[in-house]
Amino acid sequence: MNEEIEALLKKADESIRGAKLLFDNGLFGFAVSRAYYAMFYVVSAVLLTKGLSFSKHTAVVAAFGQHFVKTNIFEHKFHRYLVEAFEQRQIGDYEVLDEITKETAQRSINRAIEFIAAVKYFIDKT
Numbered sequence: 001m002n003e004e005i006e007a008l009l010k011k012a013d014e015s016i017r018g019a020k021l022l023f024d025n026g027l028f029g030f031a032v033s034r035a036y037y038a039m040f041y042v043v044s045a046v047l048l049t050k051g052l053s054f055s056k057h058t059a060v061v062a063a064f065g066q067h068f069v070k071t072n073i074f075e076h077k078f079h080r081y082l083v084e085a086f087e088q089r090q091i092g093d094y095e096v097l098d099e100i101t102k103e104t105a106q107r108s109i110n111r112a113i114e115f116i117a118a119v120k121y122f123i124d125k126t
Contacts, residue, residue, distance in 0.1 A: 001123060008045035009123070012038045012116050019109050028105035029092030035108040036089035039082050042119040049126060061086060078118060081111040 019034035040057065043064045047053065050067055054060045061082055069079040085108055091098045 002048070005045045005048050005123065008041045008048070009116075009120065012041035012045070015041060016109065016112055016116060019105075019112065023102075023105050023109060026102075028102055029100040031105045032085070032088045032092040032100045032108045035105070035112040036085040038112040039085050039115050042116050043082060046119050046122060049123060057086060073122070074118065078115055081115055084108075085111065 015034045015038035019031045019038065022028075022031035022034060040060060043060055044053070046068060047060065047063055052063055052067065054063055061079075064074075064082060065079045068074045069076055088100060088104060088108055092100045
C-alpha cells in the first residue's frame with residue numbers, strides 16, 4: 001500500500017472519530033459532514049488503487065460508481081451510501097433552514113463505518 005493511500009485511510013479513521021464526538025455533543029449536522037468525509041477519503045484511497053485521482057467531489061462519487069460499483073467490485077449500496085452522505089453533508093454544512101436529525105446522523109455514521117471496513121478489506125486483499 002502506498003503512502004498516499006495510507007494517509008487517506010488515516011484521515012478516514014480520524015473523520016469518523018470526529019463524527020462520533022460531534023454526534024455525542026449533539027452537533028448532528030457537523031457529524032454528518034465528518035461521516036461523509038470519512039467515506040470521501042476511503043473512496044479517494046480505493047480510486048488510487050487504479051491510479052485514479054479527482055479534485056471534485058462529484059467526480060470522485062461518479063468514478064467510484066463507474067470503476068467499482070458497475071464492475072461489481074463493491075455492492076451498489078455503497079454508492080448509494082456515498083451519494084446520500086454527500087447530499088446530507090450539503091444540508092449539514094450549507095442549509096441554514098434544514099436540520100439533520102439525530103437518527104440521520106447516526107445512520108450516516110454507521111454507514112461510514114461499514115464503508116470504511118469494506119474498503120479496507122478490499123485494499124488489504126489487493
